[in-house]
Amino acid sequence: MIEPVLAILRTPGAVKARGLLSALHKRPRILALAAGILIGLAQPPFGFIPGLFGYAILLFCLEQDLGKRPWRDTFFVGWLAGFAYFFVGCFWIAEAFLVDAKTYGWMAPFAATLLPSGIGLFWGLFAMAYRRLRSGKASRFILFAVLFSLLEITRGTILSGFPWDPSGSTWRAGSAMSQMAAFVGVYGLGLITVLIFASPAVIRPREGLRGVWPVAVAAVLWAGGIAIGEVRLATTHFGSTGYTVRVVQPNVGQKAKWTVGALDSLLADYVSLSRAPPAPGRARPALIVWPEGALPSMFEDVMSADSWTAPILTSFLDDKQAFIMGTSRTEHDAKGVAIYRNSMVAMHQDGQQTVIDGFYDKYKLVPFGEFTPFQDILNPLGMKALTHFDDSFTPGGRTKPVQFYTIPKFLPLICYEGIFPSLDMDSYSSSDDPRRPSWILNISNDAWFGPTTGPRQHLNLASYRAIEEGLPMVRSTPTGISVLIDPLGRVVAGSRIDLNQKGFVDLTIPSRVGRTVYSTSRFGIVAFDVIFLLILVPFDPLVLMIRKKPIRSLFRRGRVD
Secondary structure (H helix, E strand, C coil): CHHHHHHHHHCHHHHHHHHHHHHHCCCHHHHHHHHHHHHHHHCCCCCCHHHHHHHHHHHHHHCCCCCCCHHHHHHHHHHHHHHHHHHHHHCCHHHHHCCCHHHHHHHHHHHHHHHHHHHHHHHHHHHHHHHHHCCCCCCHHHHHHHHHHHHHHHHCCHHHCCCCCCHHHHCCCCCCHHHHHHHHHHHHHHHHHHHHHHHHHHCCHHHCHHHHHHHHHHHHHHHHHHHHHHHHHHHCCCCEEEEEEEEEECCCCHHHHCCCCHHHHHHHHHHHHHHCCCCCCCCCCCEEECCCCCCCCEHHHHCCCCCCCHHHHCCCCCCCCEEEEEEEEEEECCCCCEEEEEEEEEEEEECCEEEEEEEEECCCCCECCCECCCHHHHHHHCCCCCCCCCCCECCCCCCCCECCCCCCCEEEEEHHHHHCCCCCCCCCCCCCCCCCCCEEEEECCHHHHCCCCHHHHHHHHHHHHHHHHCCCEEEECCCCCEEEECCCCCECCCCCECCCCCEEEEEEEECCCCCCHHHHHCCHHHHHHHHHHHHHCCCCHHHHHCCCHHHHHHHHHCCCC
8 A cells, every 4th residue: 555655656746746835835825725726626516526635735834834923824824725615615605695686786795705704714713723733743634634624513513504515525425435424424524535635745755654654544544435435335225115206396596486477477387397297107296395485475475365376276286195385484473473484384185175284494594595693783784684574584493303294204404404414413213213204305495596506516415414314315496406315315317307497307205224323423423533533643653653673674665765
């Protein structure tokens, strides 16, 4: 394993790369920007995996002499890398503010820059923590990865959290490497990823084996992750539940949905697609799913006895057929004050009667999209949530599996909730625990993202919930990408309605697989990894080994000039 690593380090390309880094070491800010961009381009849908070496570049930057104000400059180097990373990954957020450009358009450039600027603060604090705790040992790349992992868990949790594009999600969901999320979750996979790709920053090629052991360890870790993933893909088998779901995608953009008269044509499209005959030889679907915010009206309005929409919504289903729709609705709290919910409503048809079975109210709301933080201060300044009423949504209770009518028990996730690991914090006693859901339903309104990279990123991020939980997932969106994901995170062939396509797809939900290690321990496995690696930081295990004479002779033979 060591000799191939040494050979790579001797190649002209590797020598030139080291020379370029040496030439730029006095310009850490340029390197930090480059590092952030490269890491951002590694994420789907770009998929430029060599960009992950940006972690090594960032570590290299933090090793340099940063002048007379090292703490300020250290923070700025980390912040620049974070800003560049999130600008590449989240530029599409400006699209949401252009849906109603007259009201919110002025906020678009601020959103596109303030979001990465704000999240970049976490990277700046991470850089300062690393600079404060680092040692001269080669094992400092382990400290770098551990601190970065803690940063990602923090930014995914604090102030309601924003776990968009964590480092672990760089791997395409369903690939061999992504299967490690079944054992350690997406955050644990991120720790492994940063460990692998930060290691080149601490090598000392002129010292032979003693100088390159971090890269050798990283190579073994990478190869091991892929091997474990391939074995899981090859040996994990699952059948079919036999339960059929029809996902309807009308392909109506967010702006068009709220134009005058849009409700008429939109409802007609939904109903015609829902009632279309199934493919020859297939039965009518047991469940019809419409996406988040399907209709541009509140639920109580479209279901009002004196509305023209209620007769349609209470007559288009077949007998015993179930229906789930994303909707906005109004409730009243204990004091009688009206509050607004972003909800998932479940109904079914019983003869001539339509029965409302229940609601799931979204737990994780999007800051500035569905609620305004510190609204008493920010609303007077014109900063309002992008809701179509003059208030914020109110969150529901913590996400739990739900059971409606004869629909197999499922874990409901509305839009943004699909990017959060373990919103359901239940620990199940066995794979067949009756409390454990059979599948995940993720309804989303990716029309807010427009024709950008956002919907493809969202699909990849949400698919990691299937891997972590060992559950299949149905995704429903109004403009794409609607799809069925198997319990290993792979898109099921023939299930995809892509961006800007109109239609429906009838899906048969696969059966779940056994409990994953991650779903049993949740974040405990990540905490264990972090503690374990922090214990290792003061030591260079392989360096201790090569002090023995037989290995020292290998070191001499493997010396690099």
